[in-house]
Amino acid sequence: MVITSNLNKPIIEALYCEALVLADEVRAAFDLAPPRCGHEDLVRIALSVEGLRTTTRMMHLLAWLLNQRAFFAGELSEFQLRRHGVLPPDRPSDPEQMELLEPETRVLIGETEALHGRVARLDAAWREGFTVQPVGVQRLQERLNRALGSF
Template sequence: MSGTEALASTVDFLQRFTASEQFEKVFKEGMGLVEETANYLDGPGRQDARALDRHGAVAYATESMRLTTRLMQLASWLLLQRAIGAGELSHEDARKEKHRISLSDIGRGNPLQGGNQLPEDLLKLIERSLKLHTRVQKLDVMLNVQAKALSPAASPISQHLDRIATEFKAARA
């Protein structure tokens, strides 16, 4: 399989994945959770935060920042996968964008003083985001393994074979 054929297979896999019911479910869940979290933090969350003492308020601010950071990284990953599958991004552009997304640094943080005061609604949003984070990490690993398995080996021999194949195609035409 030439490098071009391997790349085409990767694109086809990504297109099939992003067109799948599994991806659509995760995408809708992720985007819905972003919207739900924004609505909570801008509305009832503000009222909940006012009822906390100083330690609780710091814990609330820290956890809400962790939550929004996690959700923005997850939303970025989901949107990137959708753009790749739709052919809106080249593989080079996608690779550049992927380096901006960090799924490993957005998990559960260390327990905080005052964390026992956090509102139940915030805690539920945090838990849901952590579950989504785990699923997205698994999908990311799966996609990376698939892409690596299909990508051409970076060696002088594979480059020569691709060049020879191109020459034969040109000679036949």
Template sequence: MMAMARPVQRAQVENLYVEAMLLADEAHAAFAAQRDLGRANGDALAQIGLACESLKTTTRLMHVIAWLLHRRAMFVGDPGAGPNDSAARIGEPVAADWAVCAGFDLSVRRIVSASERLFERIAAIEAGWEAPPPQPPVQALLAQLEARL
């Protein structure tokens, strides 16, 4: 089972890396376009909100990309990339302020939402990979019996 897990994990990381890079590129373009529209409208508060949410989204995506790059390094045996490094943990999410995001174009809101979902997926993958393997049913029953006796 463990021998099969490593290639599957590598494939997951590679696919998620491509997805994260494409989303980061989309985010850059969408926030830049929205920023230009905000300047034309002259709404300073909206521009500040956009800048803050752009930073949060970029930070969220960069955390995901850093985590994926660290996992890649671990897979190839890079001695500088270990399971106990700070980069090996995705950490806490940077939540979007959806009250602010409500004023953005649909394309920008979609990207913010997609970045939050991607972060959540990475956190779930990390939790699943770090969880101890489940005991076989017989072993679990024996452990329960032993605990009762």
């Protein structure tokens, strides 16, 4: 038994809204306000590096979502979407740099990484045709049905 599914407009719209809110929070967090602790130069560097990683991650997400929206609006063909709508791989944050950032900023970065992970799984599943293999219990039930059906 193979289960198939697909992306749809409501899923993309919900992810797009989530990404827009998160992008606004990222913009506000990395506004390069003066750090509130010692080691100001190291904190500024960490803010710059992680800010660049995080904003790049968000721009990749938004670009992927905008391509999906264009596809659902009929502005892109499936061929164009498959060819040009690939979500680039994520570049995880540097743990040493993260330690220098405020806890709220670290949580925000984690949220962007989690969203990228979710969208990356959706992108991979869409490219593979959303074919999901049944879990072990379902396979066992199918084998039992076939075995009992032969009696």
